[in-house]
Amino acid sequence: MTDISITIKDRTGKIHSVNAPTDMSMNLMELVKSYEIEDEGTIGTCGGMAMCASCQCYILSEHQLKEMGDDEEAMLSEAFFVKENSRLSCQIFITKDLDGLEFEIAPAS
DSSP states (O other): OOEEEEEEEOTTSOEEEEEEESSSOOBHHHHHHHTTOSOTTSSOTTOSSSSSOTTEEEEOSOOOOOOOOHHHHHHHHHOSSOOTTEEEGGGOBOOGGGTTOEEEEOOOO
16 A cells, blocks of 8 residues: 655645545545545535536645546536636546645635
8 A cells, every 4th residue: 555645725724734545546535535624515515526516626736637627627617716726626536646745625615
């Protein structure tokens, strides 16, 4: 099992440094949920299907991420609080090259 380090800024501004497994096909939304960083039912309400934007986040570090798919791009075009560095955390899978990634969870409302 190989873990990497990821830093998450929650909706209250608190910083969480967590270990993330690279061998479980997890995405960032699932990582947030597994550490219970946000209240139950406030993130990933569509189950990670890129259909709700409740898991929108802002990528703060300079990591190269996989390009957005059509579903993610369409969902973000309809979401609130979108910034240039917005992504859906359900669409970013944890891999070794994301070691040191920093992101902030977008406001819920």
